[in-house]
Amino acid sequence: MDINSIAKLAGVSRATVSRYLNDGYVSAEKRKVIARVIKETGYVPSQQAQTLRTGKTNIVGVILPKVNSHAVSRMLAGMTLEFNDAHYQTLLANTNNNKETEVSYLQLFAEGNQVDGIILIATVLDQEHRRALDALRVPVVILGQDMEGYSSVFNDDYRSMLQLCRKVLPNSVHPAYIGVTQEDVSAGQERRRGFLDACAELGLDVPADAMGTSPFSLDGGYECAESLMSRHPELDTFVCATDVIAFGALTCAREYGRRVPEDVQVTGVGDSDLTRVVTPSLTSIHHHYQTSGREAAKLLIEAMTSKDVVPREIRMSYGIMMRNSTR
Amino acid sequence: MDINSIAKLAGVSRATVSRYLNDGYVSAEKRKVIARVIKETGYVPSQQAQTLRTGKTNIVGVILPKVNSHAVSRMLAGMTLEFNDAHYQTLLANTNNNKETEVSYLQLFAEGNQVDGIILIATVLDQEHRRALDALRVPVVILGQDMEGYSSVFNDDYRSMLQLCRKVLPNSVHPAYIGVTQEDVSAGQERRRGFLDACAELGLDVPADAMGTSPFSLDGGYECAESLMSRHPELDTFVCATDVIAFGALTCAREYGRRVPEDVQVTGVGDSDLTRVVTPSLTSIHHHYQTSGREAAKLLIEAMTSKDVVPREIRMSYGIMMRNSTR
Numbered sequence: 001m002d003i004n005s006i007a008k009l010a011g012v013s014r015a016t017v018s019r020y021l022n023d024g025y026v027s028a029e030k031r032k033v034i035a036r037v038i039k040e041t042g043y044v045p046s047q048q049a050q051t052l053r054t055g056k057t058n059i060v061g062v063i064l065p066k067v068n069s070h071a072v073s074r075m076l077a078g079m080t081l082e083f084n085d086a087h088y089q090t091l092l093a094n095t096n097n098n099k100e101t102e103v104s105y106l107q108l109f110a111e112g113n114q115v116d117g118i119i120l121i122a123t124v125l126d127q128e129h130r131r132a133l134d135a136l137r138v139p140v141v142i143l144g145q146d147m148e149g150y151s152s153v154f155n156d157d158y159r160s161m162l163q164l165c166r167k168v169l170p171n172s173v174h175p176a177y178i179g180v181t182q183e184d185v186s187a188g189q190e191r192r193r194g195f196l197d198a199c200a201e202l203g204l205d206v207p208a209d210a211m212g213t214s215p216f217s218l219d220g221g222y223e224c225a226e227s228l229m230s231r232h233p234e235l236d237t238f239v240c241a242t243d244v245i246a247f248g249a250l251t252c253a254r255e256y257g258r259r260v261p262e263d264v265q266v267t268g269v270g271d272s273d274l275t276r277v278v279t280p281s282l283t284s285i286h287h288h289y290q291t292s293g294r295e296a297a298k299l300l301i302e303a304m305t306s307k308d309v310v311p312r313e314i315r316m317s318y319g320i321m322m323r324n325s326t327r
Numbered sequence: 328m329d330i331n332s333i334a335k336l337a338g339v340s341r342a343t344v345s346r347y348l349n350d351g352y353v354s355a356e357k358r359k360v361i362a363r364v365i366k367e368t369g370y371v372p373s374q375q376a377q378t379l380r381t382g383k384t385n386i387v388g389v390i391l392p393k394v395n396s397h398a399v400s401r402m403l404a405g406m407t408l409e410f411n412d413a414h415y416q417t418l419l420a421n422t423n424n425n426k427e428t429e430v431s432y433l434q435l436f437a438e439g440n441q442v443d444g445i446i447l448i449a450t451v452l453d454q455e456h457r458r459a460l461d462a463l464r465v466p467v468v469i470l471g472q473d474m475e476g477y478s479s480v481f482n483d484d485y486r487s488m489l490q491l492c493r494k495v496l497p498n499s500v501h502p503a504y505i506g507v508t509q510e511d512v513s514a515g516q517e518r519r520r521g522f523l524d525a526c527a528e529l530g531l532d533v534p535a536d537a538m539g540t541s542p543f544s545l546d547g548g549y550e551c552a553e554s555l556m557s558r559h560p561e562l563d564t565f566v567c568a569t570d571v572i573a574f575g576a577l578t579c580a581r582e583y584g585r586r587v588p589e590d591v592q593v594t595g596v597g598d599s600d601l602t603r604v605v606t607p608s609l610t611s612i613h614h615h616y617q618t619s620g621r622e623a624a625k626l627l628i629e630a631m632t633s634k635d636v637v638p639r640e641i642r643m644s645y646g647i648m649m650r651n652s653t654r
Binding site: 059066067068069070072073076077080089090091092093094096104105108114218219247248250251254273274276277278279 | 386393394395396397399400403404407416417418419420421423431432435441545546574575577578581600601603604605606
């Protein structure tokens with residue numbers, strides 16, 4: 001079954017069927033007949049033929065840092081709502097937090113005319129990224145980091161961490177921080193800055209070796225908490241840059257016989273499902289990941305379908321979720 | 328910088344550079360010179376040009392049912408080891424457990440000559456899938472389900488569940504089961520059959536309404552456990568088809584004042600990181616997800632690079648992880 005057969009069965013010209021398939025003008029009457037024939041024959045227009053006709057692939061590329069992540073999966077869920085509605089398929093490229101891989105997927109999507117637009121769920125953004133982004137011939141939206149000159153949607157990592165610490169650290173004399181790489185501006189630098197500014201406000205002195213850095217993993221959180229406790233047995237709070245790291249710190253504190261929250265408070269970021277399952281339940285920051293994914297998709301669809309779209313930077317709000325891992 | 332400039336700088340013919348880039352024969356001496364020039368100029372061969380030359384894209388498509396999954400992320404980690412080694416890039420398509428989406432991505436990958444091969448991390452396989460698979464012009468490997476006529480790598484869902492129940496159910500008089508959709512042969516039918524056969528062996532009578540079905544989610548597990556406990560207050564074990572469902576059941580039992588494992592035992596499947604973080608730690612089945620992903624990638628690479636490869640079905644072994652959620 002091809003476009004000619006559909007035209008014949010519907011008693012219209014090939015050009016009319018083509019306009020119908022590409023959302024061009026077709027009279028209501030002919031539209032009805034073509035729709036019926038397509039339904040009865042089960043005709044599916046070939047993607048390649050459609051691409052040749054329209055110069056569009058109706059595919060969006062999403063570059064993401066890891067798959068097994070609460071934040072990423074919520075962002076994808078939000079995007080999918082918008083992209084499904086607008087009839088885009090989505091191809092994902094997983095970079096495993098590797099910068100070179102990230103750049104190479106940007107190039108892959110850019111070169112092959114494979115996609116109409118790109119969402120980059122970003123962690124680290126440096127000169128090489130900027131070069132690869134500048135070379136793109138399709139629109140791009142950055143999700144998770146603020147990058148000047150590009151449309152982006154990101155969380156308020158600094159103020160949310162500041163607020164959380166203002167609630168939790170008045171109960172603390174010796175807080176410790178478990179952060180992530182400073183190359184990640186949002187999760188690394190901004191959250192850390194929120195913690196340090198809150199400590200300064202509250203007159204809390206934090207020695208440099210009470211600030212650890214962990215990979216984005218449970219075991220990383222465990223090991224970092226272990227070495228912090230050995231250096232500073234007096235520490236009474238773990239402020240962690242992610243929920244998963246906090247789960248590791250929680251497990252470590254418990255295995256070393258510290259009561260949470262009586263002896264040690266623990267906090268995370270992300271408000272993932274499991275925060276309510278662990279005992280004690282984990283105090284965390286709720287970021288609107290799903291909504292931010294949805295906003296990013298809307299920005300991209302607008303950029304793919306309209307001309308002269310002005311880049312925008314959207315900062316999302318947040319919520320502080322107090323649970324039983326803090327006093 | 329293009330292939331002609333590289334040839335000029337290296338003092339060799341364009342054809343020699345092309346053979347070098349496509350792993351054809353080049354003398355050791357020329358190979359050295361070309362490698363140096365490429366390194367010095369930072370030349371990256373264009374993907375499109377390479378595809379035109381070789382008819383290969385060096386891209387593999389992976390269709391997966393969900394992103395936020397321990398099993399899927401481990402499978403991807405295993406694949407990535409092999410695909411990176413063999414210089415393949417990987418594009419992922421997330422189907423959100425939707426059958427129509429799965430078939431449409433199979434068609435997308437098949438039509439566009441976008442990929443050299445496909446791995447389908449499968450949940451439900453029906454006639455429509457078989458038609459879409461049969462229409463593929465590139466090799467495919469099925470991961471997670473056993474499908475006759477196709478190369479596949481899958482877990483021993485039946486025997487692993489039978490073994491787990493043989494260890495856990497001798498302590499039980501009124502076991503309940505929280506399963507997933509029967510459309511999923513591996514996780515739905517096979518695990519359920521393992522549970523039922525163990526109950527029969529042990530002479531345990533399980534009423535039909537002590538067998539629940541849940542979505543693959545924490546809230547699903549919670550709600551299913553809640554309705555099972557209201558129908559059968561006497562129940563003393565929740566055997567669950569996945570870890571995430573078991574986390575929901577664990578939370579529910581605790582909120583209703585049941586002690587785990589004294590009053591109610593809980594078991595999962597998957598041996599995810601969080602099994603050790605929740606209290607009590609969760610008894611579960613370890614499947615070799617990472618190794619199975621690696622095996623699937625090896626099968627696919629062989630099929631993409633050799634002729635006359637005979638399809639193989641590989642069943643993986645497993646381990647039973649006894650922890651504190653069972654007596």
